């Protein structure tokens with residue numbers, strides 16, 4: 001479904017991503033890991049149209065999306081979450097979800113102004129589907145709460161739910177466990193597998209929590225200084241000497257602990 005071929009991204013003199021290759025198949029959960037500054041978010045930004053490649057190609061279902069604008073990437077069924085939560089804090093949880101439907105809305109401005117039958121029908125459908133998604137995420141009771149009033153873990157859930165409301169075939173999660181407590185992280189592991197099955201999506205996951213990555217991913221790609229240094233099953237990656245070196249050399253005890 002997704003084919004990244006020789007992706008290189010430079011910022012001035014800095015090569016943040018260097019001839020990176022990765023393929024993702026239907027319904028796979030793939031981890032993208034690496035020490036801080038390895039280039040992981042830059043890869044996400046390239047897939048979602050926020051950065052364009054210096055060279056290389058990104059194909060989604062055989063279509064070249066390398067130079068696409070972000071809203072068109074979303075329209076083409078790729079959705080993402082961000083490292084720093086980007087909800088509209090002063091909107092309700094429900095409105096945050098409904099916003100995702102602006103990509104597929106079936107009425108025009110005139111319909112909205114005169115509140116035509118088409119407008120009312122579409123809005124009703126959007127509201128019902130959004131509430132269904134919130135129900136699936138156990139957030140139904142929070143639907144009319146302002147997003148900024150929710151605890152951090154729940155805000156992350158709303159962000160994932162909002163991304164799914166865009167009906168993606170590929171979901172990119174950028175450090176979804178950041179700021180979560182151990183119980184929330186454990187629940188998140190189960191949720192990620194459930195999302196893959198229930199919404200029939202592939203998932204590309206950036207995450208520093210190694211336990212989570214090792215638990216949920218079918219395959220893992222490892223970046224270091226912009227280059228892919230390893231790719232394989234969790235067990236293969238865990239035992240790869242280049243990976244151990246990159247983490248022990250760069251990341252300190254927390255991440256290195258998985259190799260202990």
Ligand SMILES: Nc1ncnc2c1ncn2[C@@H]1O[C@H](COP(=O)(O)OP(=O)(O)OP(=O)(O)O)[C@@H](O)[C@H]1O
Pocket residue numbers: 011014016034035036037038039040041042043
């Ligand atoms: N817009 C930008 N302009 C200049 N340099 C950038 C830009 N975005 C990223 N970089 C640099 O590119 C390199 C890769 O950054 P990136 O954020 O992709 O790493 P990362 O693996 O996601 O790191 P982390 O795990 O800390 O989030 C870093 O050296 C970073 O400083």
